[in-house]
Each structure stands twice: as C-alpha cells, then as structure tokens.
Amino acid sequence: MNNIIECLNLGYSYHNGNIKTPVLNALNLTIAPAESVAIVGQSGCGKSTLLNLLGGMSQPATGKVLINNTDLSQINEEKITQLRAQHLGFVYQFHHLLKDFSALENVAMPLLIRGDNKQLAIDKASQLLANIGLQDRLNHRPAELSGGQRQRVAIARALINNPSCLLADEPTGNLDANNAQEVLNLMMALNQQQQSALILVTHDMNIAKKMDRFLTLENGVLT
Numbered sequence: 001m002n003n004i005i006e007c008l009n010l011g012y013s014y015h016n017g018n019i020k021t022p023v024l025n026a027l028n029l030t031i032a033p034a035e036s037v038a039i040v041g042q043s044g045c046g047k048s049t050l051l052n053l054l055g056g057m058s059q060p061a062t063g064k065v066l067i068n069n070t071d072l073s074q075i076n077e078e079k080i081t082q083l084r085a086q087h088l089g090f091v092y093q094f095h096h097l098l099k100d101f102s103a104l105e106n107v108a109m110p111l112l113i114r115g116d117n118k119q120l121a122i123d124k125a126s127q128l129l130a131n132i133g134l135q136d137r138l139n140h141r142p143a144e145l146s147g148g149q150r151q152r153v154a155i156a157r158a159l160i161n162n163p164s165c166l167l168a169d170e171p172t173g174n175l176d177a178n179n180a181q182e183v184l185n186l187m188m189a190l191n192q193q194q195q196s197a198l199i200l201v202t203h204d205m206n207i208a209k210k211m212d213r214f215l216t217l218e219n220g221v222l223t
C-alpha cells in the first residue's frame with residue numbers, strides 16, 4: 001500500500017547550550033491516503049515538533065520520514081521544498097496570513113510563488129474562497145476578517161495545491177464554538193470530497209473522536 005506519510009523510529013531533541021530537551025523517542029506513524037487522524041497530548045508533549053518533522057521543516061536526530069515513499073533524508077533542501085509544495089498543506093494555530101495582502105492574494109500566493117500564470121492562480125483562488133462561503137470577502141485583508149474567516153482563508157491557502165495530506169496544528173484553538181465547528185466541518189468535508197488525508201492536532205476530545213482514529217503523544221511516542 002502507498003502511504004502518504006510514514007515515519008520510522010523518529011527521535012528528536014532540542015539543544016540550547018548544554019541543555020538537552022528530548023521530545024520524540026522512536027516514534028512510528030503511518031498515514032494512508034484519505035485517512036483522517038487526530039493527534040492529542042498535553043501541552044509541550046511535542047505535537048508541533050512532530051508536524052515540523054513530517055513537513056521536512058526540521059530534521060530528526062534518529063529515524064526517517066517518508067513523504068509519498070520518498071525518504072526526506074536522501075534528498076536536498078530544494079527537493080524537500082518541492083515535495084512539500086506538491087503533497088502537503090499546512091494550517092497553523094495562528095493563521096500566518098500575510099497582513100498586507102488580500103484574502104484572494106493570500107490564497108493565490110503558493111501558486112504565484114511556484115510561477116503559475118497569474119490569472120489562473122487568481123481564478124482558482126476565487127473559486128476556492130467561493131466554495132467556502134467567502135466570495136464577498138476576496139479583497140479584505142486579514143485584519144478586516146473575523147477569526148473564523150481568517151482560519152478559513154488559511155485552509156484555502158493550504159488546499160490550493162491540492163495536497164494529498166493536510167496537516168493542521170490546533171486550527172480551531174483560537175476560535176469560538178461556532179467558528180470552530182465551521183472550520184472543522186470544512187476540513188472534514190474536504191477530506192471526504194478530495195480524498196486528501198488529514199492530520200489534526202487538537203486538545204478537544206470531541207473533535208478527535210470524529211476522525212478515523214486518534215493517537216495520543218506521550219513520552220515521545222504515539223499510542
């Protein structure tokens with residue numbers, strides 16, 4: 001079977017001067033196409049660290065990460081960036097939108113950066129924003145949007161490359177109950193319709209239980 005993400009024996013520690021903070025220890029994880037998985041665990045247990053490793057933003061001390069069967073340790077930085085752009089979409093806890101750009105420009109940005117035709121990029125971004133009910137907010141900047149709307153824009157930006165896997169780090173953590181529900185529904189609908197895998201970090205067990213499976217990160221391993 002072709003897995004979207006596979007990690008084997010993953011180990012990671014932070015080093016500050018001579019202080020070592022071990023975080024992950026011989027962790028294994030396999031994500032199948034179209035699967036939805038929640039990762040829960042106490043604050044500081046290493047959830048964000050794990051997502052950074054899965055996306056190739058940092059390198060493990062031991063073990064390896066495979067994206068679509070390619071071992072990240074065997075390819076250079078440029079190839080990792082390409083692989084990430086091709087297969088993964090990220091949604092962060094704080095939306096990380098560019099404040100000087102409109103919703104439309106923020107969503108189109110990944111396509112513009114990789115050199116796609118500008119009009120095609122803008123058309124695709126408008127369509128995606130319309131699909132999530134933001135057709136009247138295309139020219140609003142992040143500061144002119146509600147928290148839930150910003151997070152929906154961030155999701156649209158993560159999806160514009162049609163990633164095979166969406167990685168979301170507490171995307172509903174800063175939202176009120178209504179907005180959180182809306183953002184969650186959106187991610188789950190996309191998971192079903194586009195058959196893109198979903199890895200969702202959350203503190204909310206009610207959300208975690210809605211995924212195909214949920215894993216707890218504790219003492220550096222997933223159980």
Ligand SMILES: Nc1ncnc2c1ncn2[C@@H]1O[C@H](COP(=O)(O)OP(=O)(O)OP(=O)(O)O)[C@@H](O)[C@H]1O
Binds near residue numbers: 021023042050
């Ligand atoms: N740059 C760093 N240098 C040293 N230690 C770090 C660094 N970043 C994170 N840590 C430590 O590594 C551990 C894991 O951090 P991480 O951000 O992955 O936790 P988390 O599970 O995402 O927590 P939260 O639920 O609060 O977001 C924490 O104990 C944290 O203090």
Ligand SMILES: [Mg+2]
Binds near residue numbers: 047048049169
């Ligand atoms: Mg975190």
